[in-house]
Amino acid sequence: MSPAPMYWNPYLETLPQPELEKLQLAKFRRMVKWAYERSPFYGELYRKAGLIPEDIKTMDDIRLVPKVDKALLKTAQEREPFPYGGLLCLPLEKVAEFRQTSGTTGKPIYQADSWQDWEWWSEAWCYILWAQGYRPSDRVFFPFGYNIFVAFWAGHYAAEKLGCEVVPGGVLDTRSRILKIQELKASALMGTPTYLLNMARLAKEEMGLDPAELGIKRITCAGEPGASIPATKNRLQKTWGAKVYDHAGATEIGAWSYECQDQSGGLHVNQAMFLVEIEDMITGEPITEPGQKGKMVITALDRLAQPCIRFDSNDIIQWAGKTCSCGRSFKLIQGGVLGRADDITKVKGVLLSPAAIEEVVRSFDELGDEYQVVVEKINDNDRITLKVELFPEALDQKDAILKNLADRLRLNTNLGYHLEAHEFGSLPRYELKARRFVDLR
Template sequence: MNHQKYWNPVLETMPREKLKQLQFKKFKRILTWAYTHSKFHRALYDTAGLTPDDIRSFDDIKKIPKVEKSMMRDIQKKDPYPYGDALCVPLEEVSAFRQTSGTTGQPVYQPDTLQDWDWWAECWAFILWSQGYRAKDRVFLPFGYNIFVAFWAAHYGAEKLGCEVVPGGILDTQARILKIQELNATAMMATPTYVLNMADVAKNKMGIDSRELSISKITCAGEPGAGIPSTKKRMEDAWGAKVYDHCGATEIGAWAYECEDQPHGMHVNEAMFLVEIEDIETGHIIEEPGRRGKMIITALDRIAQPCVRFDSKDVIEWDSESCTCGRTFRLIKGGVLGRSDDITKVKGVLLSPAAIEEVVRSIDGLGDEFEVIVDKQGDVDRIKLKVELLPEVTKLNVENTLIDQLRLKTNLRYRIEYYDYGSLPRYEVKAKRFKDLRKK
């Protein structure tokens, strides 16, 4: 069987002006679809006094009201059950159910038609091809298949490329490592947390050096770790493999990826998504590179439950440079830099958990896991950092460097607690390392 080649110069090297025309055409199409078929979207746009006919230029797009996850939660568990008024197709056309992980609140349900699911796989096929996946690869997926989307679409995207896919399913971590070893798997996909956890289990519980296994490339998702230089380095050192980042979400799709050239950022798949960056304070759309804002995104081809100007809360910025790979899809510099709802003030200082991760993972002698707890004593904010010491390392070996780097990178002082290696919780999917107890 001949499998499609996913280096698509027609789309991926399309001149910017033509690409923008394609995006506008697709945006009008999905906007009209949502307005016509979704009671939720029609009410939202009618309240704003807008119809699809009012969107005559690219600049008009910003007039369309944004959708937030809380809105989706409010309309669900109603008829047509369980999706509510955003469903744009008859229930009998829904062929796949997924839901968000629930890490930021009540999960959101995501219906997909067969066409939608094929689109998901197509997005992933573009990602994996750009990262060097080919039909010769044997791809191991070490996660439990369930209602969270996780790497479901990656599985089908890899199959589209002709890769042999090995699902890790209900195997435990040690069994997964043995299966990789047995089958000489060449590639793997997992969260950064679990990539590091697997290497730790292999070394300390099984006496296996993960660098001597056959894995040559790893694609990460679910957390920002693969875009944090110190975390990426830890993963690459642990496995002796190239680590690639990717961004996606259940209600959005797989929208950005790092290519083989690894340009210190990620390509936005602009043939399938429209990404806008909004100034968090003013609400103005940021066009120029170098200014951070939150991402407003439209999935241009998804029909069962459209994603039109969705406020993702992801903080990104445009890169001023183009990629050496030849793709004309724009880059977001450094990938996703955090979430606007994760960035919080502590003692009057804006703090992103990713900045703490960069510090901890950059210091030799500290383990991969850590935990941050913010609370109050009276009216005063306090911040505590729990870290693990590697065997035969004492806090005297690392304390001064850790304190100095935290002060330099976050402008805050911490109460630091040191734990024996292996004491802090381990995670397989999304880690929960940042706890703000002031919100309780």
């Protein structure tokens, strides 16, 4: 008999932390036992570590359970049954939904979900949308290509579950999507920050439409950290005349955190459905105090067909030192997902995060939405080239803008840059996840 997951419940969002931890421990123990008994991969992993499910008695015991990462999951999927391999905990005929990761870090991971798992996905998204003000009166437009990448699939079904009217804009091109939003008077929108900025630019420059006058009241972002970067969030909100909210999720994990209407500078971790740990990036020791950045290790507490238990996500996060004014007891991570461990690189002896560059570039109104960073080695020295686009009306101020940009970058990142001003519209555009940071060393 399969364990019955606990779905969306507004009371869970206000449970005291001790009660939430009791719930998390009970669910974690259940998931370890489930995977130990049903998954060849997890069963072998735990037996090699000398672990049995009964060893997990306290929250501290959770660290006895071996972590997994993308490389391990990919290897596990090379076995039978195809295509999910030893990760699968249910018979193939119980798999109802196929998704795969975007493959931006190599070979994709195939994700198997039973129908119960897919309901769980949409329930996680119900927390997100309700906290961001979505109600049955909303008409929600989804401007993304419905395909094997999960993207906003679960957001679509959660919006339906909450009673919203859903408008799928999958096969429409950007121009047609804008016209459909205008025609139907949509009130809400979802997308990556990059695509939403490009969408707004096309509306203004090629269609003569002001995105802020299309009637969009709320926007939910995903896929990139931009909506938690203040300068990018401000640019989106100003451009669309709407409140912009962030959330974080991943194909192999689920939708695990969200920003609420109070926008307290962080994301709530959905502790009813996920267990998030933060570890020191060097020592691996747990981080429990606020303000110290570390790597996230996460467990999806209710995912049955293909579990995600102590997954080393490579996401960099930090606990906030406050609770949210909205009244939810779910813990906050300050500033959302701050980047990925494999994106943070040492340049000239200084640790550099691409998000820090984005915060500076997007704070300049004279610069376009797109930019590119190239790090290369020249005569044994590191050089960072930052390519930006200036709006045509700002060209006569180019020298002053680039000087101010260089000063701000040095202040925020402690590094010097070789700056290049490019013709507006000449840098690459992206619809899904943008890849603006290139390390050629």
